[in-house]
Amino acid sequence: MKKRVIVGLSGGVDSSVAAYLLKEQGYEVIGLFMKNWHDDSVTISDECPWLDDSNDAMLVAEKLGIPFQTVDLSEQYKERIVDYMFNEYEKGRTPNPDVLCNREIKFDVFMKIALDLGADYVATGHYCRKGTIENNGEQVYQLLSGKDNNKDQSYFLCQLSQDQLAKALFPIGELQKSEVREIAKQADLITADKKDSQGLCFIGKVRLPDFLQQQLKPKDGVIVEIPKDNFHYKTTQTSFKSKTEELQYLSRKAEYSISDGEIVGKHQGAHYFTKGQRKGLSVGGKVEPLFVIDTDVKENVIYTGQGKGHPGLYKKALYVSNEELHWIRPDLMLKTDETLKVLARIRYRQPLENAILHKVESGMYVEFENLQSAITEGQFVAWYLEDELVGSGVIS
Template identity: 40%
Template sequence: MASKRIIVGMSGGVDSSLTAALLLEEGFEVIGVHLQMAHDVPGSVASGCTASTDRQDAIRVAAQLGIRIEVIDAAPAYDEHVLQPFLKSYQQGLTPNPDVWCNEFVKFPLLLAAADRLGIEHVATGHYARTTERGELLRGIDPEKDQSYFLCRLSTEMLQRIRFPLGELRKTEVRERAERLRLSTAAKKDSVGLCFVGDIDVSQFLRERLPQSPGNMVTSSGDIVGQHDGLPFYTLGQRKGIELPNGPWYVVGKRLETNELLVSNVQGDSQLFVSSASVERLHWIGGEPDSFEQIDVQLRYRQPVQSAVMSSLQDGQLLLEFSIPQRAVTPGQEAVLYEGDRVVGCGRVH
């Protein structure tokens, strides 16, 4: 395979635009690939970042840089591997990570498939993370933008073929370099929200697609204090949207079998805190550790790492015992395991 050619996933944002520019400066022949993850979703946009706008921006930057770009319709793969499992998970009382699934099942498999088709070894994206030749995954140097959490389910074999040029930069540097190069996306706002629909409130998105199933809001003592419109629309620790007297009220649990939402107006309610959690669907980068011992755990994106002791359980599960009780450890979320800056592996909170 040609070593000086590289595929760059171009989303239409400033990060992937600068990634392509930096690799050109390194002497690579860059071929852009824009994955159209979803067709325009009515009501899904709050800041102007639609699927068609992102596609046009990616094509515009490619023309500006003088590189070819290919647009691949990834919507069918997205629907199968991300959107439908996302909706199903919420119906099962879980709070999933669609961005993790996107990277694992859609984005990088499609980019690598495009590279294979063209006889190219490496692909690159604008993620804030780092890789090594051995296929290790490391945090990006900018702690505010590090995205290694979302990349935790990539395999060692995939990581050996992936480059993240922005992993060595801070976001402020990325903006400055893009402005110096006069890239057309230099001032474009970062996208936020769900990876497949853009800037939209998750609860709103779910309400548009899942049937309402009203039930009681109850306290731990069994008192009915209100009504909810469906368990999928709430998550552990949530305060927003619970309009009851004598608040604020927080979600402290769900009872799927009785369709009850457990709530509390006690600040720091102990029901929200756990000293341990089991995780399943384990994934190791570089192989399973020889021994299970002290590890750093990140339970959600941008959460500070927490110290824990890990031990093996039956049925392929792992037990994490936290040094400090953790708030709102939510089933369905990824628990990402770190040794320093290196991602050791991950598991889904059970």
């Protein structure tokens, strides 16, 4: 019996080539297009209208001679992704919808549909690889980074579980993007030269404030500029009773107040802004551009600093609570007081940085060798051992 694989055909070149390769390898392949979003009123231009994408996906399936159908997951997508996003922004955190989308939609709702259709595996066009090792007589699955360093998407899958990985295939993980396009050309697939989609998973390019305004009402507030020589950055503690106390200090959130700086502008809602953001502040006349160094959604104040090197942007450590800690490799999970040297990143495409994990009773600290810019609550930190992503967590 041929193994049956259901491919999430998105209408892009990566998933098209994934389907093509699986067919070449002798699998029984079925293409499924996920329709997750209906509202075009918030998308900018026609970057990613689902109609064009589903059409391209259908043409690819036709070309490959594989069955094709569309599944409407917009209800689940709204509930699990969009509502979660609104909720996080309201709390002053910045969520990562792409990571959630993989955990909640592609490898959960979608995977269940695929398994109900008798699939042995679900395949996507992600640039990452899957490994299998034996541990105490049990099979353990590894999530490995993609061979194309420029396109590696393992970070987006940092919340997957062993059960999800067991059923997943990543056919293009060993390839470079240029090779994927070449294969698509050779196979005469309509998506061969199609531009990569940008923006929110399944929604496309959106103006975030427009999108968030559907739920979070605009409210006027002030933009405050904090000078580089503010007292917050002058006093540094050097002696600590314990390592945990030091980590608490290094990962602490600065408590700014309006009187710490000067009011330089107005905004329409602190919940529309995120740490490290430069665009959208509309404050001119400064030597260097202003960056958001913090937001206070309770008081509706945005704190900013001049220049990329502003000390308010940098921290050496972050904290993840136990509730938001996730190990792809549960066999490597740390116990309280254990430490582990890893490579870590706090955003997609960030080069991996040397770090040490410190497990404490309430959660875990990630201490970086170098200062990190714009560590943002609500985003995911992912940690690796060489090229294997072994765990992740939501920055608190």
